[in-house]
Amino acid sequence: MGLEPTRRARAGTRLVWALVAAGLIAAGCGGDDDSGSAGDTTGAESDISEQGDPVYGGSITVGLEAETDEWLPGNGSFANAGTSVAYAIYDPLMRRDADGEMQPYLAESIEPNDDLTEWTLTLRPGVQFHDGTPLNAEALKTVFDDYLKAPGTNTAGALTDVEMVIVDDLTVTYQLPNPNSAWPDQLGLAVGWPFSPTAAAAAGEDAGSQPVGTGPFVFDSWERDNRLVVKKNPDYWQEGLPYLDEIVFRPIPDEDTRISSLTTGDIDVLQTLRQSSGVRVRDLDGVDSYEQLGNTTGVNIFNTTKPPLDDVRVREALARAVDQEQIIEIQGGTGVVPPSTQIFNEDDPYWSEAVADAWPGYDADAAGELIDEYVNDPARSDGKAPGEPVTFRYDCPPDPSLVDMAQLYQSFWGQVGVEVELRQVEQATHISEAISGDYDAKCFRAGLDRDPYPTLNDAFTADSAINFTRFTDPAIDADLEALAASSDLEERQALVEEISLIVNENFPMTYHGSTLSVLGARDVVKNLDGWSFPDGAEGSGTPGATTMWGFVWTTE
Amino acid sequence: MRQALRRLPTMAATLLVVSFLTFLLTGLLPGDPAVQILGPEGANDPEAVAAVRADLRLDDPLPARYAGWLGDALTGDLGRSYRTGQPVAEAIGERLPVTVEVGTLAVVLALAVAIPLGTFSAFRAGGPADRVITGTSFGLLAVPNFMMAILLIWILAETLGWLPATGWVRLTDDPVGNLRTAIMPALALATGELAVYTRLLRADMITTLQQDSITMARAKGMPTARILFRHALRPSSFSLMTVVGLQVGAIIGGSVVIETLFALPGVGRLLVDSILQRDLIMVQGVALVIAISFVVINFVVDLLYTLLDPRIRHGRPATA
Numbered sequence: 001m002g003l004e005p006t007r008r009a010r011a012g013t014r015l016v017w018a019l020v021a022a023g024l025i026a027a028g029c030g031g032d033d034d035s036g037s038a039g040d041t042t043g044a045e046s047d048i049s050e051q052g053d054p055v056y057g058g059s060i061t062v063g064l065e066a067e068t069d070e071w072l073p074g075n076g077s078f079a080n081a082g083t084s085v086a087y088a089i090y091d092p093l094m095r096r097d098a099d100g101e102m103q104p105y106l107a108e109s110i111e112p113n114d115d116l117t118e119w120t121l122t123l124r125p126g127v128q129f130h131d132g133t134p135l136n137a138e139a140l141k142t143v144f145d146d147y148l149k150a151p152g153t154n155t156a157g158a159l160t161d162v163e164m165v166i167v168d169d170l171t172v173t174y175q176l177p178n179p180n181s182a183w184p185d186q187l188g189l190a191v192g193w194p195f196s197p198t199a200a201a202a203a204g205e206d207a208g209s210q211p212v213g214t215g216p217f218v219f220d221s222w223e224r225d226n227r228l229v230v231k232k233n234p235d236y237w238q239e240g241l242p243y244l245d246e247i248v249f250r251p252i253p254d255e256d257t258r259i260s261s262l263t264t265g266d267i268d269v270l271q272t273l274r275q276s277s278g279v280r281v282r283d284l285d286g287v288d289s290y291e292q293l294g295n296t297t298g299v300n301i302f303n304t305t306k307p308p309l310d311d312v313r314v315r316e317a318l319a320r321a322v323d324q325e326q327i328i329e330i331q332g333g334t335g336v337v338p339p340s341t342q343i344f345n346e347d348d349p350y351w352s353e354a355v356a357d358a359w360p361g362y363d364a365d366a367a368g369e370l371i372d373e374y375v376n377d378p379a380r381s382d383g384k385a386p387g388e389p390v391t392f393r394y395d396c397p398p399d400p401s402l403v404d405m406a407q408l409y410q411s412f413w414g415q416v417g418v419e420v421e422l423r424q425v426e427q428a429t430h431i432s433e434a435i436s437g438d439y440d441a442k443c444f445r446a447g448l449d450r451d452p453y454p455t456l457n458d459a460f461t462a463d464s465a466i467n468f469t470r471f472t473d474p475a476i477d478a479d480l481e482a483l484a485a486s487s488d489l490e491e492r493q494a495l496v497e498e499i500s501l502i503v504n505e506n507f508p509m510t511y512h513g514s515t516l517s518v519l520g521a522r523d524v525v526k527n528l529d530g531w532s533f534p535d536g537a538e539g540s541g542t543p544g545a546t547t548m549w550g551f552v553w554t555t556e
Numbered sequence: 557m558r559q560a561l562r563r564l565p566t567m568a569a570t571l572l573v574v575s576f577l578t579f580l581l582t583g584l585l586p587g588d589p590a591v592q593i594l595g596p597e598g599a600n601d602p603e604a605v606a607a608v609r610a611d612l613r614l615d616d617p618l619p620a621r622y623a624g625w626l627g628d629a630l631t632g633d634l635g636r637s638y639r640t641g642q643p644v645a646e647a648i649g650e651r652l653p654v655t656v657e658v659g660t661l662a663v664v665l666a667l668a669v670a671i672p673l674g675t676f677s678a679f680r681a682g683g684p685a686d687r688v689i690t691g692t693s694f695g696l697l698a699v700p701n702f703m704m705a706i707l708l709i710w711i712l713a714e715t716l717g718w719l720p721a722t723g724w725v726r727l728t729d730d731p732v733g734n735l736r737t738a739i740m741p742a743l744a745l746a747t748g749e750l751a752v753y754t755r756l757l758r759a760d761m762i763t764t765l766q767q768d769s770i771t772m773a774r775a776k777g778m779p780t781a782r783i784l785f786r787h788a789l790r791p792s793s794f795s796l797m798t799v800v801g802l803q804v805g806a807i808i809g810g811s812v813v814i815e816t817l818f819a820l821p822g823v824g825r826l827l828v829d830s831i832l833q834r835d836l837i838m839v840q841g842v843a844l845v846i847a848i849s850f851v852v853i854n855f856v857v858d859l860l861y862t863l864l865d866p867r868i869r870h871g872r873p874a875t876a
Contacts, residue, residue: 225821
């Protein structure tokens with residue numbers, strides 16, 4: 001693949017992998033089974049009808065929250081909507097199981113060497129792409145070298161200095177520049193969605209609109225912004241799957257009309273990552289609600305290199321001045337979304353009670369004192385005269401619920417003497433400014449359904465292009481290095497806890513609630529969360545409102 | 557025909573100016589347009605910046621760049637989206653029929669309702685029917701089209717179940733299905749328009765009905781319907797024609813919202829998505845097509861005057 005400007009311009013889209021603008025993307029992990037967090041006052045509460053026995057045949061229509069720019073892994077920006085479609089056409093080499101561990105899915109096995117710098121992956125025998133091209137080591141290497149690592153692709157950055165070596169017809173080794181215990185995590189994302197190199201080469205520049213994978217469904221047609229149709233793959237490598245004959249994916253960006261379309265039967269399944277929409281779906285008659293709490297939390301990010309937010313006293317005051325429960329309430333999340341004290345949610349193995357305890361609660365008096373201390377400091381970082389008020393700009397995308405939230409933040413901060421200018425800014429600009437550091441404070445989301453190493457490495461290291469807060473710490477660097485080199489869960493949990501404590505002591509971000517992802521389905525559509533691995537292990541349900549479509553059936 | 561030929565140079569000059577202003581969309585960006593297109597993250601890659609600069613001929617002088625861009629545009633090459641990789645002309649070609657169909661249906665529906673209502677309202681000026689029509693028109697004018705869209709979805713889709721709430725079926729795939737998906741967005745766009753048309757036609761018709769020729773027709777015992785629709789409607793339609801042409805802009809503006817609400821794959825939604833995703837080449841192409849459409853439609857409206865009023869055809873003033 002050449003160095004086309006078209007491909008190069010997409011460099012920016014890879015940045016949505018780890019830390020994503022509010023309302024744009026979220027993902028879930030560590031959710032539970034049908035019962036959700038039963039007994040909790042807040043959290044995911046799936047409400048699912050009797051599933052019955054699988055039925056073959058039928059067609060369903062799925063309403064997605066957005067269109068995807070194109071479908072070739074490495075080039076397409078696979079947010080939740082795109083990932084959902086991708087799981088129909090492609091199979092991931094690895095996926096997360098019900099316990100949050102990465103397990104082989106399309107791959108048969110994966111093994112690291114002793115120092116975690118080489119990962120040897122073995123493919124299943126007899127698997128073919130939809131065009132008949134065999135899935136073997138050579139196909140995997142062609143995709144890796146010619147497409148995924150091509151300059152300007154979304155995936156090139158994650159694969160810098162990574163080499164793939166063919167061992168035999170079905171085995172390859174990923175050679176990494178440094179130890180990385182989280183490498184299998186990468187193979188659950190677009191890097192690990194093999195596509196036919198033969199079909200991609202034949203399609204040339206149009207490969208992104210004619211995806212050919214190994215998945216349970218074969219791409220049939222795509223009218224951008226209207227519908228993408230996939231048909232049953234009769235030669236699917238998993239015996240007995242898929243159940244459905246056809247799936248029609250329709251992007252319906254407006255939340256209200258997407259819900260209306262479900263109630264009128266225009267669509268059979270919808271996805272949403274809005275708390276208020278999730279609550280509405282719960283109340284719909286004849287609709288099953290599959291909820292999962294994301295390993296993602298709403299945050300405010302502060303530019304720690306720019307006065308006055310370069311002073312930790314100001315950042316701590318902004319954290320203490322806000323009642324998080326009220327922020328959640330104004331977003332419609334009361335009773336649904338629990339407050340956050342860290343990136344990881346309470347079901348996640350990396351959530352830490354010590355970190356939760358260390359996070360300061362709502363204390364306007366303490367916040368006021370910290371602001372007074374800064375305001376009266378002759379050496380205050382913003383260069384203003386003592387007594388002058390603290391001022392900064394707070395940016396959010398122009399979503400109604402985010403506008404309400406921004407106004408509430410402005411009110412909380414105003415009560416402790418901070419003057420905040422609110423600004424609405426479109427998503428693309430919002431992200432660009434966060435990357436370039438041209439901002440004071442912004443509403444964002446932090447975290448993803450991933451191993452903590454890439455998430456924290458992206459968020460808090462000097463080399464990361466998406467360290468939006470610019471916060472770094474030598475102790476965090478050391479912990480991250482140890483995290484990458486360890487595969488021991490307890491050791492890793494301790495390292496993540498140390499990092500989270502350092503982050504929370506320095507307040508580069510504040511939190512406003514986990515993210516709830518919801519798949520709402522007419523009760524004739526079954527088994528959205530019942531997928532499993534080829535060896536029978538239970539899958540991770542519907543993280544980020546995505547599912548494995550091969551396991552879904554309809555009784556209609 | 558002669559009138560049309562006489563106006564052609566004016567239209568060509570207008571189109572040239574429009575195309576130049578659209579072309580300047582990239583040139584007016586602060587700093588290096590290539591950096592703006594790539595965003596700060598992509599702009600760190602000098603090779604990528606150089607590739608975009610070469611692609612957009614940014615190192616050429618402005619007139620040469622414009623000439624090259626215009627030449628490409630005239631041959632249907634509006635470039636390729638940096639976001640999706642799709643040729644801009646192809647993307648617009650896929651979506652234009654949706655917007656044109658919904659927009660045309662909206663205008664036809666609005667006129668179909670506004671002409672009888674406006675005429676009747678003028679005929680019964682000051683009466684109870686006139687007051688009801690006038691009040692309703694004002695009410696409809698005050699309702700934004702997105703609110704009308706939500707109301708229509710609630711009534712026609714959710715409550716009555718007559719029409720699908722969202723989606724688009726192509727005319728070539730299923731004409732009936734196509735009409736079912738087009739009618740509600742068209743109605744949402746038409747309500748505001750029909751209120752404007754009704755008010756305008758009523759005002760002009762009242763003036764026309766006071767002219768001597770109408771009094772003469774009445775004196776000769778001509779049926780009322782014949783007087784209204786054969787003799788009064790045509791001279792009362794000039795303002796209406798002008799506004800229908802000018803309101804194309806409002807229809808296009810409305811389609812931006814309506815297409816998003818009804819999940820229609822039209823030009824309005826393409827424009828919004830392209831702006832949000834900083835896809836400037838696509839924005840440039842869509843803006844050019846919209847601007848050209850606006851100019852051409854108003855040119856056609858100008859020509860229609862000559863059909864409606866022989867005085868214009870013969871070069872005499874239209875005013876009585």
